[in-house]
Amino acid sequence: MTSLRNLQMVALASLMVGTVPASALAQAKPPAQAPAPAQPPAQMTDKVIKIGVLNDQSGLYADLSGKGSVLAAKMAVEDFGGQVGGTPVEVIFADHQNKPDIGSNVARQWLDVDKVDVIVDVPTSSVALAVSEIAKTKNKVFLDSGAGSIDLTGKACTPNTVHWTYDTYALAHGTGSAVVANGGSSWFFLTADYAFGHALEKDVSDVVKASGGKVLGAVRHPLNTADFSSFLLQAQSSGAKVIGLANAGGDTINAIKAASEFGITEGGQKLAGLLVFISDVHALGLPSAKGLQLTSAFYWDTNDQTRAFSKRFSERNGGKVPTMVHAGVYSSVLHYLKAVQALKSDADGKAVVAQMKAMPTEDPLFGKGSIRADGRKIHPMYLYEVKAPSESKKPWDYYKLVRTIPAEQAFRPLAQSECPLVKK
């Protein structure tokens, strides 16, 4: 056997790992939720309202969105009664692997061939921005819960997109300004090297500078980095008081874990997790995560309604409580179905979104809210602090509320928006 032959095999093997989706099976469709009625109303485009949940089913964002988002969408459909005016509602899902090309392909296939009416969730801003553009071209509806880039309702806004749960502005003004107010005057960023990380770094830098602080530097790390020790050493030698983590999911977990190992916090520097989900805190464990401040749109243990929903959710999700992304998917699907019901049609995506904007939002998870002209869903945000192990009394009892950020302060004011839909 020649070494050339071996090389061919290794090349083939690398190709396999790089390109074969471990989740090619994720396209499998679940059975329809309700039996098809004999006479669907003529206004619907076809005999079914199809909701496509497009997200990361296997990678670093799979726990914060993934299968939980599919479950959340299904629960919204069930709670709505499984049908709209006699037309059944079906939920399908696919894995975009955090790659814009794969996400775009699935979205096109769904909208063109599979007659999907609305795409929901889509974490990973680069994928979300691509899907938003496709939904506009095909005049369908895109309800984003998982992505953070503020451009979705900024310069890339469309009349077909609603951005539901959070965005980089809200995170920057929540966690960022709280950390600055506590004396964190100089910052160094560890930034995930893609649309979301860049947007978050910029928005937080703006907040830091506006409050008189300084940004000493940043290092851009590749998405899905296992080892953060090199980057943390650079952050450490910058001498900044605060190390801002402009990343998410598995990257944030790895960075926080390495920071505690390398004695970063004992050395007097503070870590600011700019986007931390409850699934991350769970994976880190309270000993590593305690004291971390974070901004969230949703916490399961807020009131009786959120607790009741979370109980139902976790029973079907392997005991795991919903993240804010899951909550956003539930809430956005529910509001979409209400709008379709009011319109008696799902045919014109633009009209459906206009209807969604015209009606006030209300659901058990986010309470009362509204959707602005630029497509931004408005609700209060919350600044939480992660409890120490001794303060946690029951499973998933992780957060204590530091401050509620009122809806009108949480998101970028319309007056500052770059969205063409609201151009004065």
Next chain:
Amino acid sequence: MTTVFGVPVQALLGQLLVGLINGSFYAMLSLGLAIIFGLLNVVNFAHGAFYTLGAFTAWFLLQFAGVNYWGALVLAPLAVGLAGALVERTLIKRLNSLDPIYGLLLTFGLALFIQGLLQNKYGSSGQPYEMPESLTGGYALGFMFLPRYRAWVVVFSLLVCGATWFVTERTRLGSYLRAATENPALVQAFGVNVPRLVTATYGLGVGLAALAGVLAAPVYRVSPQMGSDLIIVVFAVVVIGGMGSIMGSIVTGFALGIIEGLTKVFYPEASNTVIFVVMAIVLLIKPSGLFGRTA
């Protein structure tokens, strides 16, 4: 402060050390891969999955049997190694007479299967695994803070690599092994049970992967993806070192860890790709790899 290309020397020293630590994992993983390839001619794509299994076994042992880190360091590689031997006996052996591409496909499928199972049950964020009390804390070296656990990783993996090299190159068992790779029929004729030797070797290689997994558990999270994140890099290490060369994989493992660490200082965006650039250059100059024997 003195600087090299605009980077303070202190920071550079820190990065070199961190690179060495990552290199330890590369070396231990590529070692097992090289042994398996050298003897069985199997491109063991399940290697990353066995590494993941090692970490998960350590976690299981702690969760369900109360066995601590030190116990897991012995038990997990044994258990996973045995499982590996079983896989060789029942599955890989059947492909002996076929094109090696089938072995690759089989082990790749196996890897997807193991990863999928763990992912379905435990999700993607992973499980926390605390490091042993006696290895927490660290040393202030002046240019950096060296966590005691990472120092232990470097020392331990150097020992393991050294021992494996010694066994294969300097002992009678090792000479059987090497002879069996050259001419199995002849070695069999001398009364050596070659199939058993092959099974044991596969088990040994897999056990090394699991050992690296246990070592990694407290540093990274115990997560289903930990193996697939590493496996391509490890394959690159084996190719650069020369397929099947034990010394090659040890030296290249550590060297590439260091090169990667330095890239993170000078141009972090390229840190994921630098290893493949090195691989391309080495293959252009010396297709059999740095330590490879030409066929």
